[in-house]
Amino acid sequence: MIVATVIALLLVPPLVLRGRTLLSYYGAVSALALFAWLLARRIEIEPYLGCVALAVLALVTLSIFIANGEQVRWSANRAALVAAAVYALAIPAMLRTPIDGDEPFYLLQTASIVGDFDLDLSNQYAQRTAAQWKREDITEAQIGDPRGDAGEQYSRHEPFLALLMAPGYALFGLHGALATIALFGVLLVRSTIRWMEDEGVSEAAARGVFPLFAFAPPVLFYATRIWPEVPAAFFFVEALRGVGEHRPRRWLPALFGLVMLKLRFVLVACGVGFSPRGPAKARPTWIAIPILLVPLAVLWFLTGDASSVHTWRELIPTNPMRYLTGLGGILADGMSGIAFQAPFYLFALFALVRWKRTPRGFRAGMLASLLYLFYLVPRGEWFGGWAPPLRYIVFLMPVLALGIAAVWDELSKPAIAATAAWSTGLVIHGLAHPWRLFHEFTGENAIGEWLSAMYESDFSRLFPSFIRLNEAAWWALLGIAIFVFAIRKLEIPAIALAIALGFVMGRRPADVVQFEDTHVRHESGRIYPDPYTLMRATYRQGWVLDAGHEISFLAREGTYTLDFITGLGATFELAGRAYSVAPDARYQTVQVTIPRSGRVTLRCLTGGINLDRMERR
Amino acid sequence: MEHLRWIAAAALSAYASYLAVHHATPIDAALPLLALAVTFLAWLSYPALMLGVPMLIVAEIALAEETTRLIAIGAVMATATAVSLSARARGERAEAHPTFVALIAVVILRWIPFADVLWGREILLLILTAAIVIVLGRTPFAVAVGVITALVTPAIPMRTLWVPLAVLIVAAAARAVGMPALRLTWPSAVLVGFVMLFFAWSGIVARAFPYFLRKPVTVKERWTIAHALPARESRTYEVPHNAKALILSGANVAHLRRGAVLGRIEPGGITVRIDDAADWGYLRRDAWHHAHNPLPRVSVGTIREYGYSAWVDGAGRVPLPRGARTIRVTADAKLPEGASLQVEGFELE
Numbered sequence: 028m029i030v031a032t033v034i035a036l037l038l039v040p041p042l043v044l045r046g047r048t049l050l051s052y053y054g055a056v057s058a059l060a061l062f063a064w065l066l067a068r069r070i071e072i073e074p075y076l077g078c079v080a081l082a083v084l085a086l087v088t089l090s091i092f093i094a095n096g097e098q099v100r101w102s103a104n105r106a107a108l109v110a111a112a113v114y115a116l117a118i119p120a121m122l123r124t125p126i127d128g129d130e131p132f133y134l135l136q137t138a139s140i141v142g143d144f145d146l147d148l149s150n151q152y153a154q155r156t157a158a159q160w161k162r163e164d165i166t167e168a169q170i171g172d173p174r175g176d177a178g179e180q181y182s183r184h185e186p187f188l189a190l191l192m193a194p195g196y197a198l199f200g201l202h203g204a205l206a207t208i209a210l211f212g213v214l215l216v217r218s219t220i221r222w223m224e225d226e227g228v229s230e231a232a233a234r235g236v237f238p239l240f241a242f243a244p245p246v247l248f249y250a251t252r253i254w255p256e257v258p259a260a261f262f263f264v265e266a267l268r269g270v271g272e273h274r275p276r277r278w279l280p281a282l283f284g285l286v287m288l289k290l291r292f293v294l295v296a297c298g299v300g301f302s303p304r305g306p307a308k309a310r311p312t313w314i315a316i317p318i319l320l321v322p323l324a325v326l327w328f329l330t331g332d333a334s335s336v337h338t339w340r341e342l343i344p345t346n347p348m349r350y351l352t353g354l355g356g357i358l359a360d361g362m363s364g365i366a367f368q369a370p371f372y373l374f375a376l377f378a379l380v381r382w383k384r385t386p387r388g389f390r391a392g393m394l395a396s397l398l399y400l401f402y403l404v405p406r407g408e409w410f411g412g413w414a415p416p417l418r419y420i421v422f423l424m425p426v427l428a429l430g431i432a433a434v435w436d437e438l439s440k441p442a443i444a445a446t447a448a449w450s451t452g453l454v455i456h457g458l459a460h461p462w463r464l465f466h467e468f469t470g471e472n473a474i475g476e477w478l479s480a481m482y483e484s485d486f487s488r489l490f491p492s493f494i495r496l497n498e499a500a501w502w503a504l505l506g507i508a509i510f511v512f513a514i515r516k517l518e519i520p521a522i523a524l525a526i527a528l529g530f531v532m533g534r535r536p537a538d539v540v541q542f543e544d545t546h547v548r549h550e551s552g553r554i555y556p557d558p559y560t561l562m563r564a565t566y567r568q569g570w571v572l573d574a575g576h577e578i579s580f581l582a583r584e585g586t587y588t589l590d591f592i593t594g595l596g597a598t599f600e601l602a603g604r605a606y607s608v609a610p611d612a613r614y615q616t617v618q619v620t621i622p623r624s625g626r627v628t629l630r631c632l633t634g635g636i637n638l639d640r641m642e643r644r
Numbered sequence: 645m646e647h648l649r650w651i652a653a654a655a656l657s658a659y660a661s662y663l664a665v666h667h668a669t670p671i672d673a674a675l676p677l678l679a680l681a682v683t684f685l686a687w688l689s690y691p692a693l694m695l696g697v698p699m700l701i702v703a704e705i706a707l708a709e710e711t712t713r714l715i716a717i718g719a720v721m722a723t724a725t726a727v728s729l730s731a732r733a734r735g736e737r738a739e740a741h742p743t744f745v746a747l748i749a750v751v752i753l754r755w756i757p758f759a760d761v762l763w764g765r766e767i768l769l770l771i772l773t774a775a776i777v778i779v780l781g782r783t784p785f786a787v788a789v790g791v792i793t794a795l796v797t798p799a800i801p802m803r804t805l806w807v808p809l810a811v812l813i814v815a816a817a818a819r820a821v822g823m824p825a826l827r828l829t830w831p832s833a834v835l836v837g838f839v840m841l842f843f844a845w846s847g848i849v850a851r852a853f854p855y856f857l858r859k860p861v862t863v864k865e866r867w868t869i870a871h872a873l874p875a876r877e878s879r880t881y882e883v884p885h886n887a888k889a890l891i892l893s894g895a896n897v898a899h900l901r902r903g904a905v906l907g908r909i910e911p912g913g914i915t916v917r918i919d920d921a922a923d924w925g926y927l928r929r930d931a932w933h934h935a936h937n938p939l940p941r942v943s944v945g946t947i948r949e950y951g952y953s954a955w956v957d958g959a960g961r962v963p964l965p966r967g968a969r970t971i972r973v974t975a976d977a978k979l980p981e982g983a984s985l986q987v988e989g990f991e992l993e
Binding site: 054058061062065066068069070071072440441443444445448477478481519520521522523524526527528530531 | 652653656657659660661662663664666679683686690691692693694695697698699701702705706708709711712715719722726830833834837838841856857858859860
């Protein structure tokens with residue numbers, strides 16, 4: 028891998044740079060390597076992490092030269108070639124840990140198509156096919172997967188992605204399947220750059236946006252893992268380009284591909300049909316009906332169930348608050364929101380507030396997505412479930428990138444630098460530790476957990492969570508609004524001040540203690556519910572103590588309400604005072620007192636208790 | 645309005661850094677100064693360099709291990725300085741830009757810890773640095789020469805200020821006879837970046853240059869002896885079973901040159917010279933101007949203090965004769981009066 032990376036660092040830049048710009052790039056990378064060598068001799072760092080960080084920083088250097096260089100060979104094809112090299116190097120990094128989430132199930136479908144020419148996975152489960160991808164644990168279908176009349180075991184996932192991966196898988200197994208997705212990533216990059224050209228975006232803006240789109244989350248991670256999101260993004264861009272150019276030969280197959288990948292993309296396809304740029308003669312019914320019917324018919328034909336695991340009830344609008352939290356979460360959630368997981372796309376808000384000045388393609392793409400977003404945000408798994416962040420909106424990223432490219436010259440350069448730096452950190456983190464792309468839906472995020480563990484204080488509360496709604500969530504939305512409308516000239520000092528104030532606040536005891544959180548010293552007991560429980564986010568999570576078990580945490584002096592559930596009844600001691608609670612099948616609340624601020628211990632003396640949370644009154 | 649914005653940015657950055665200070669070293673305490681420096685460098689070149697300020701704060705907060713944290717802070721400062729140096733300044737600041745970059749670098753390299761700053765001499769040194777940069781044509785090369793000159797000038801005693809003065813005279817003479825204003829952007833940026841990377845120990849960079857280019861010697865367990873042997877004195881030591889090397893240094897031998905004999909180790913007839921070990925305190929700022937010792941080949945001295953006051957003691961590692969159960973260490977008969985060979989201890993595996 029190191030040799031391949033070095034070769035790529037030498038051979039890829041001449042594809043896009045020339046003359047003095049190319050020489051300057053080599054000079055900068057040599058200086059970077061020299062400093063990395065000096066640092067490696069002085070500080071203890073995990074060698075793999077160090078190599079990944081160096082490779083990513085070299086990519087950042089190349090990106091800076093592509094964006095700002097004077098002698099750049101720029102075209103959509105050249106951009107695609109650079110993307111191909113980067114994705115080829117990123118795939119082995121992703122395979123450092125076994126494929127996860129839906130990935131093995133898509134691959135089982137692929138293996139079934141290639142091996143048996145069917146979609147019945149019964150034999151794949153029985154033969155433990157997934158063991159060859161180090162997923163020995165997958166021996167049965169997911170809960171709720173459809174079964175055929177003759178006992179066939181199907182997957183809930185639409186089979187089109189598996190079909191697309193079949194040639195690659197037949198030739199090179201897992202690597203071939205991943206190469207297929209990466210190929211779609213490359214095509215996505217090429218199409219997006221071409222789309223920008225079509226829509227009149229300047230070359231300078233396209234060159235600036237390109238690395239932040241292609242080599243940053245979420246596109247980078249989804250282009251190197253087995254999910255339908257990047258192929259969907261490619262089909263979406265092609266559909267929008269085709270509709271814009273009134274070329275049915277482009278948009279019809281693209282829309283077909285889009286809806287075949289996932290049933291949920293029917294909502295997007297309907298949006299494309301209804302969009303103002305939709306071909307007048309064909310919209311809306313002529314497009315919407317076949318778009319809706321084709322995937323349903325295919326699913327019914329293949330599995331005997333047209334709706335897969337979905338129900339028509341999902342189309343009925345729900346509680347308005349759920350729309351607010353879902354939308355807020357997609358924007359600002361610490362674990363899976365744009366602000367923390369792909370901050371570059373926050374700039375799309377600038378494009379949205381300059382709606383009339385944005386390219387028609389951007390407007391068409393956003394309008395086409397509205398119906399999909401309307402049904403996505405109130406769903407319980409708006410954050411994407413067990414997947415890398417932003418799963419459900421990856422297909423929208425090229426549209427957002429186009430909008431950002433359109434307002435590129437109006438964006439503050441320090442703000443771009445800040446989002447680029449954050450994205451660089453995310454890429455290093457994701458490539459070096461790919462398993463951390465997946466996070467339990469606990470209301471915490473990786474940074475919050477890390478700081479909480481380091482300082483044994485509740486830093487997680489400072490990161491907005493719309494999964495386990497906290498106060499920071501609303502402050503984050505306000506912060507984004509201020510970022511967009513108010514302090515465009517002082518954003519980096521403001522970010523610095525926010526980090527510093529957060530650090531000061533984070534070391535102080537919180538008003539709310541979630542007992543399962545990282546900052547609590549869990550001397551004994553166990554988490555509730557068990558890790559990886561299905562739909563874990565819907566549970567009231569907590570920490571279970573049996574007699575003799577104890578935990579300790581920082582708390583402020585004062586009176587608190589403690590929420591818990593106990594089936595046995597319990598006597599516990601908190602900060603030197605004893606409390607007895609009766610058994611009940613429901614959650615209960617008891618008033619407790621912390622006499623002095625500082626670290627307090629909660630010890631279960633008798634019985635057993637599931638501690639939910641403690642809130643200061 | 646633009647100036648006001650930058651002043652507000654500097655004030656906000658300094659305050660944010662002040663709030664974030666969590667660790668106790670003088671480098672951590674100087675975080676507001678570093679934030680100000682980064683803000684001014686951004687003002688002079690690329691506004692995006694302001695990113696250094698949150699990065700300084702993140703390093704302070706997230707990195708508990710001292711060496712890693714200080715080098716991370718150094719990396720931010722090195723990047724900001726090197727990028728600023730290689731940037732072509734725009735508009736009205738174009739002329740002043742390299743001079744200011746040099747002055748900011750000198751302040752960072754020499755003014756920490758603040759308590760050790762000799763204000764009169766430092767201001768004089770800043771003036772001389774600015775003069776060198778201006779005389780050499782305000783190029784990145786001029787900045788590198790000015791910064792390195794200021795770095796290697798101990799300013800204790802005051803007469804050591806002849807170093808920048810001499811460089812200034814030579815530079816002026818060279819320019820007078822037609823030397824062009826060399827740019828040498830990349831080498832200059834790398835050189836200044838290197839010294840800024842280790843600014844947390846700039847005293848060591850200045851006075852023991854190869855130290856940070858060498859692979860650091862792993863600190864192993866020591867069996868402390870702490871004996872000072874004056875000329876001709878000899879002592880015998882039992883060698884611990886897992887000892888592989890002897891740690892030696894000198895006292896009052898800073899004026900001796902490379903190769904001067906300090907003593908002998910028997911069996912094996914090992915001669916200990918200046919180069920195997922050095923005077924224990926020769927790298928201290930106030931002692932360096934009259935020292936002639938080189939850094940020991942295998943330096944195992946401990947880094948002491950921070951910033952321009954940082955120094956590393958002159959302890960060196962000498963391998964023990966293979967299989968020896970006892971050794972006899974004898975100080976050389978020609979050691980000057982008051983000088984001694986210090987047996988610090990055995991290094992254990």
